[in-house]
Amino acid sequence: MSSAFSSILQTLGLNSTSKKSASTTTSPALHKSFPQEPSNGVLPRGLTEIPLAVVAQHDDFSDCWIVIYDRVYDVTQFLRDHPGGEDIIMEHAGRDATLAFHSTGHSRSAIEQMGEYLIGELPAKERIFRNGSAKVLSIGVPQ
Ligand code: HEM
Numbered sequence: 001m002s003s004a005f006s007s008i009l010q011t012l013g014l015n016s017t018s019k020k021s022a023s024t025t026t027s028p029a030l031h032k033s034f035p036q037e038p039s040n041g042v043l044p045r046g047l048t049e050i051p052l053a054v055v056a057q058h059d060d061f062s063d064c065w066i067v068i069y070d071r072v073y074d075v076t077q078f079l080r081d082h083p084g085g086e087d088i089i090m091e092h093a094g095r096d097a098t099l100a101f102h103s104t105g106h107s108r109s110a111i112e113q114m115g116e117y118l119i120g121e122l123p124a125k126e127r128i129f130r131n132g133s134a135k136v137l138s139i140g141v142p143q
Contacts, residue, residue: 048120052096059094061086065119067096070127073117098128 050065050072058065064076066089079086084104092100121127 047118049123050120051123052126056094061090064090064093066092066094067122068098068101068114070122070129071114071118072120072122073114074119075117078117 052067055065055067055072058074058076061079062076064079065072065074067073075082075089079089082089088100089097121130
């Protein structure tokens, strides 16, 4: 795995190098990048499950949701402030933007900022990176 990719996975708590955390139902590292979430790694109560079909209904400048690493973000108020510009986010409005977000190489501070816009997560059956127990999926995450 490239060090950059390894680094972002680690920052997001998605690294699978720690077998201990990946094999337990809670991972202390999982949520540390999201300040509004509990630091004990337990999935936050009340984090709404939002299917991709619902995300797809929020795809314009006045109502823009995106998915990054299985989490749903309402970035409507952030669009104008985004240092990379609003157009680049709008290209992914209502859809999964993980690849674009990752390939841009966002800073740790940018990743922490994401927490301000977090509104929910995909249902377990639609997740690519995390399963229902907040474990890292072995398929889809490069070793
Ligand atoms: C909630 C989601 C997002 C947040 C909080 C965010 C935040 C930021 C921040 C703080 C920067 C400044 C550089 C840095 O600190 O890394 C940045 C740059 C950038 N972002 Fe985002 N971003 C988000 C989503 C996205 C998405 C979905 C894309 C691509 C589709 C994207 C593309 C870019 C690009 C291309 C830059 C580079 C701008 C430049 O250096 O000229 N961002 N973003």
